[in-house]
Amino acid sequence: MTADPKPKRKYKHKTERQKLDADCLELWSLCVRTRDKTCRNCNSDYLLQAHHIVQRTYKLSRYNTKNGLCLCKGCHFPEKFDFEGFRNMVIDIIGAAEYEAMQDIYRVKYKWSMDELKTIKEELKAELRRLEGE
Numbered sequence: 001m002t003a004d005p006k007p008k009r010k011y012k013h014k015t016e017r018q019k020l021d022a023d024c025l026e027l028w029s030l031c032v033r034t035r036d037k038t039c040r041n042c043n044s045d046y047l048l049q050a051h052h053i054v055q056r057t058y059k060l061s062r063y064n065t066k067n068g069l070c071l072c073k074g075c076h077f078p079e080k081f082d083f084e085g086f087r088n089m090v091i092d093i094i095g096a097a098e099y100e101a102m103q104d105i106y107r108v109k110y111k112w113s114m115d116e117l118k119t120i121k122e123e124l125k126a127e128l129r130r131l132e133g134e
Helices: 016-036 073-080 083-094 096-106 114-133
Strands: 048-052 068-072
Touching: 016 048, 016 068, 016 114, 048 073, 068 073, 068 083, 073 083, 083 096
Parallel strands: none
Antiparallel strands: 048 068
């Protein structure tokens, strides 16, 4: 009796919208990291990551670079285990008034159209070129 061959994996193909969203998020991250250059908490420049202040599930703030700050991996990691402490760290960095204003403005449900996503992608590319030129 022979063993059954390994079943082939079925890969889901990404839709055009998913590809465009991934491109925009990558550009957003590059813009935030290029703008800040170091961790906004500890000034480290090692293993930098971009962090959404307002959750990226809220679409209006998803690609807005004002909704991002650069953190090193060490400062970003505690978010998963100590949300309250992490939130307080973010408030210390950007200020309580700014934090509350962002929460109020961006917590709206919205779905971007494909044309809007294409426009956002081009705007993020232009912003990244501007930031790299500084």
